Amino acid sequence: MTALTRFADAENAMYDGRHDEALQGFVWFYQHALEEDAALEEMRYYLIGMWVELGQAYPKALDALRTIRADKEKALLAGANDREVFWDIVIIDAELGDTAATYQFYKALAAASPVFAADCALIAMPAIVEAQDYALAAKLMPPAEPFVREMARVLEQDIAAIKQRPYSPAPERRAEITTYVSEVRRVLTVLAGNGDPHEADHIKALAVNLIKSPSVRRDVAAGLGKRSRG
Numbered sequence: 001m002t003a004l005t006r007f008a009d010a011e012n013a014m015y016d017g018r019h020d021e022a023l024q025g026f027v028w029f030y031q032h033a034l035e036e037d038a039a040l041e042e043m044r045y046y047l048i049g050m051w052v053e054l055g056q057a058y059p060k061a062l063d064a065l066r067t068i069r070a071d072k073e074k075a076l077l078a079g080a081n082d083r084e085v086f087w088d089i090v091i092i093d094a095e096l097g098d099t100a101a102t103y104q105f106y107k108a109l110a111a112a113s114p115v116f117a118a119d120c121a122l123i124a125m126p127a128i129v130e131a132q133d134y135a136l137a138a139k140l141m142p143p144a145e146p147f148v149r150e151m152a153r154v155l156e157q158d159i160a161a162i163k164q165r166p167y168s169p170a171p172e173r174r175a176e177i178t179t180y181v182s183e184v185r186r187v188l189t190v191l192a193g194n195g196d197p198h199e200a201d202h203i204k205a206l207a208v209n210l211i212k213s214p215s216v217r218r219d220v221a222a223g224l225g226k227r228s229r230g
């Protein structure tokens with residue numbers, strides 16, 4: 001039986017009300033699917049949302065998910081410097097609606113393994129900003145202008161690549177722009193939160209003006225709440 005077959009069977013079990021069977025399938029897929037095919041990583045992350053949904057009807061599922069998260073946390077605090085494990089924790093917390101747990105864990109990790117924690121800083125940044133710890137965010141965030149310039153370069157590169165691919169109904173262009181806008185907004189929030197509104201205004205204008213494509217620039221400006229001039 002393939003990993004995808006197991007996933008489908010677990011999903012069917014969930015919607016048929018066979019909750020424990022679904023849980024066992026979710027646990028297997030989460031722990032073993034990548035051993036079969038590394039390309040299943042995104043589906044493994046998608047599974048967490050389904051797992052939380054299962055937990056609404058079957059609390060044992062949430063207990064199992066929290067146990068998995070706790071084991072990952074213990075491993076990292078014990079020195080298992082694995083960014084993928086940190087990503088797992090962040091995604092589980094996000095799906096559970098508990099980014100405060102990510103923030104608190106990151107602070108504990110920074111005390112236990114400062115070098116590894118620094119390597120995970122950008123992954124933790126959304127939770128740090130949401131916790132309004134702007135001083136910590138400013139300490140960990142790269143310098144604003146070079147960071148935004150690099151993000152703008154990557155956005156234009158990704159948009160150009162989308163244009164070269166066959167048409168897809170998937171909202172790829174919108175997703176790339178949304179990601180860019182979200183990252184810029186986070187930078188602006190940190191700057192403003194640390195009492196630097198003038199620099200925030202400068203970075204906001206720069207983030208729009210760096211985009212060469214008029215249509216993309218318009219969408220970025222709209223996303224940042226600033227009217228485009230061209």
